[in-house]
Amino acid sequence: MRFTIxxxxxxxxxxxxxxxxxxxxxxxxxxxxxADGMGGYLHGDVAAQLAVKMLTDAFQRxxxxxxxxxxxxxxxxxxxxxxxxxxxxxxQGLEETPKTTLVVAVLQNNRLVCAHIGDSRxxxxxxxxxIFTTEDHSVVQALLKQGTLAPNDVAAHPDRNKVYNCLGxxxxxxxxxxxTRRLHSDDTIMLCSDGLWSYLSADRMLEILDSGRGMPHxxxxxxxxxxxxGGAQGDNLSAIGVQWxxxxxxxxTISGLATALDQARTIIQPLPDEGLSELSHDDIERAxxxxxxxxxxxxx
Numbered sequence: 001m002r003f004t005i006x007x008x009x010x011x012x013x014x015x016x017x018x019x020x021x022x023x024x025x026x027x028x029x030x031x032x033x034x035a036d037g038m039g040g041y042l043h044g045d046v047a048a049q050l051a052v053k054m055l056t057d058a059f060q061r062x063x064x065x066x067x068x069x070x071x072x073x074x075x076x077x078x079x080x081x082x083x084x085x086x087x088x089x090x091x092q093g094l095e096e097t098p099k100t101t102l103v104v105a106v107l108q109n110n111r112l113v114c115a116h117i118g119d120s121r122x123x124x125x126x127x128x129x130x131i132f133t134t135e136d137h138s139v140v141q142a143l144l145k146q147g148t149l150a151p152n153d154v155a156a157h158p159d160r161n162k163v164y165n166c167l168g169x170x171x172x173x174x175x176x177x178x179x180t181r182r183l184h185s186d187d188t189i190m191l192c193s194d195g196l197w198s199y200l201s202a203d204r205m206l207e208i209l210d211s212g213r214g215m216p217h218x219x220x221x222x223x224x225x226x227x228x229x230g231g232a233q234g235d236n237l238s239a240i241g242v243q244w245x246x247x248x249x250x251x252x253t254i255s256g257l258a259t260a261l262d263q264a265r266t267i268i269q270p271l272p273d274e275g276l277s278e279l280s281h282d283d284i285e286r287a288x289x290x291x292x293x294x295x296x297x298x299x300x
Contacts, residue, residue, distance in 0.1 A: 012234035047098035099168035137165035195237030
């Protein structure tokens, strides 16, 4: 297993960043995850941070050297995140529960499995085409499917930023797991928040990708364009992209051959030193620990 990967996140026009993005890899498996804390609710950044941490921690424990059942891993771990967010809200006496979208991909055995909740997206590019995109759990997407909204009217629709499925809601989220997809050499998988895809079509993304200047250029150029178009009113924007089995740039290519069978590495995109709302990392760790204790008790 070898790949070239790059991730980045920016504030856009916002004073703080509620997006979180990370990847973790073992000798034979790669996990990519992006969470967009929902700005209409308090502590969205905390929900996003908790989601990314729990998924990468679980991957490190279980991908030795790969996951036995990827779909089961995604379903069980994402449901634990939902419980942990509510536990955190209970511990802190929060008036409202923090909420976040989520998109996560696992690549192993030359196959891709993706799960998503909300309107953070995954794109699968191959041979100058976008061959797959996740379908948003949003009001405008539902209207498009019903045929009551024209594609050209999406950008101006007053509910364009509203999602009906998220982590942290009162109703357990619907975890949308896409059918397993076969990976080819040089396929590109990209995860991004709506702060990016709102301003760039899949065709525009392909134009940047097809420049052949590598994964860092692809990700950073898209963020540059979206940030400029968003201006002072622009949302947080984040993306992570991987080129699978890529050997064109030896300096940036990561190989599983250099990773021990029982080891995994996690790289979380650093953010400006702005703090996690009023809640600390200890608060997050406490909520996670309490959920894990409850899970162990239920198994007895």
